[in-house]
Amino acid sequence: MQRTSTTVVCVVAPDAPALLEAVSAAANVRVMVPDSDDAPLDRAVAVANAAASAHIPYFVHDADPLAVVGESWSLFFDGEAPVGAVEVAVAEVLGRWRVGSLDLPDYYLVADAEQLGTTTRHWFGGILHEASPMRVVPVATHPESIVRALATLRPGRWWPLLDRLLDGVERRVPDQVGLRAG
Numbered sequence: 001m002q003r004t005s006t007t008v009v010c011v012v013a014p015d016a017p018a019l020l021e022a023v024s025a026a027a028n029v030r031v032m033v034p035d036s037d038d039a040p041l042d043r044a045v046a047v048a049n050a051a052a053s054a055h056i057p058y059f060v061h062d063a064d065p066l067a068v069v070g071e072s073w074s075l076f077f078d079g080e081a082p083v084g085a086v087e088v089a090v091a092e093v094l095g096r097w098r099v100g101s102l103d104l105p106d107y108y109l110v111a112d113a114e115q116l117g118t119t120t121r122h123w124f125g126g127i128l129h130e131a132s133p134m135r136v137v138p139v140a141t142h143p144e145s146i147v148r149a150l151a152t153l154r155p156g157r158w159w160p161l162l163d164r165l166l167d168g169v170e171r172r173v174p175d176q177v178g179l180r181a182g
Contacts, residue, residue, distance in 0.1 A: 004051050004052055004054065004059070005054070005055055006030075006051060006054040006055065006056055006057065006058065006059040007057060007058050007059065007106050007107070007150075007153065008047075008051045008059045008061075008103075008105040008106045008107075009058060009059070009060045009061070009105055009106060009107045009108075009109055009150065009153075010060075010061055010062065010063070010064050010065075010105040010107070010108050010109070011023075011060060011061070011062050011108075011109045011111060011146060012062070012064060012108060012109070012110045012111060012116075012124065013062070013110075013111035013112070013141055014111075014112075014115060014141070015141075016033070016062035016111075017033045017036065017062060019111065019141060019142075019143060019146065020033055020060060020061070020062060020146075021033075022143035023060060023143045023146045023147060025143075026143075026147045026150075028056055028057040028058055029056070029057070029058045029059075029060055029147070029150065030054055030056045030058070030059050030060070031060050031061070032046075032047055032050050032051075032059065032060075032061045032063075033061065033062055033063075034046045034047060034061070034063050040063070040064070040067040040068050041065070041068060041092060041093065041096055041102070043063035044063045044064065044065035044067070044096075044102045045096060045101045045102050046063065047061045047063040047065075047102075048065070048101060048102045048103055049101075058150050060146070060150070061105075064105075064108075065093065065096075065097075065102045065103065065104060065105070066093060066104070066128075068089040068092060068093060069086065069089045069090055069093055069166060069169065070120065070123040070124075070127075071089075072085040072086045072088070072089040073086050073089075073119075073123055073127070073169060073170070073172075074117060074119040074120045074122075074123055074174075076170070077119050077122075077173070077174050078117070078119050086169060086170035087170055090166045090169060090170070093162070093166070094162060094163055094166065097162045097163075098163075103162075104159045104162065106135065106153075107135050107136075107137060107153055108124065108128060108135065108136045108137065109137050109138075109139045109146060109149050110124045110125075110136060110137070110138050110139065111138075111139050111140065111141040111145070111146070112139075112140060112141045113125060113138050115141075118174070119174045122174035122175065122177055123174075124136055125138075126172075126174065126177030127169065127172060127177055130177060131159060131160055131165050132156060132157050132158065132159050132160075133156060133157075134154050134155065134156020134157070135156055135158075135159065137149055137153065
C-alpha cells in the first residue's frame, strides 16, 4: 500500500457530491468529487492519483475504490446478481490495485448508515468494519458532522492487504459477518 502525506477519507452518502461541496469550505481539507459519469474504478484511480500529490491534512472524496465489489456483493446476496459477479468485481479491483493505480482510503465515513440497504450496511458495518474497526466511522449526513468526524479520527490497525481483505468475500454471508465460531 502506498502511503500519502495526507489522510485520505472516502465519504459514503446518498448525495455525497452536494455534501462534500459544503465540506470543502473547511480549513485543512481538500475535497475531490470526480465526474459521476466516469466508471467507479476510473473515479477511484483519479482520486488515488490526486491524493498522492496532496499536501494538506485531509483529502476527502466520494470515489470508493471498493464500490464495484460492495455493490456486486450486496446485489448477489439480495438475489439480484448472478453467480460470479462478485468474483469479477474483485478481479477488476485487484488488477488495478496490483499495478498501484488505486488504494483504500485511510477512513470511510458512512453517512446515515440506516438509510443504506440492509445488505449494504453489512458491507460497511460488517466486512469493512471487521477488517479494521477504527477505519469505518458512522456519521450524520451534515457537513458539520463530516468536519467534526475528521477532527476526531483515531488511529487503528491498518487495512489488511487488499487481496487478503477480498479473499473469499463472495462466501461471506451478510447476516453472519463478524460472528465468530466459538
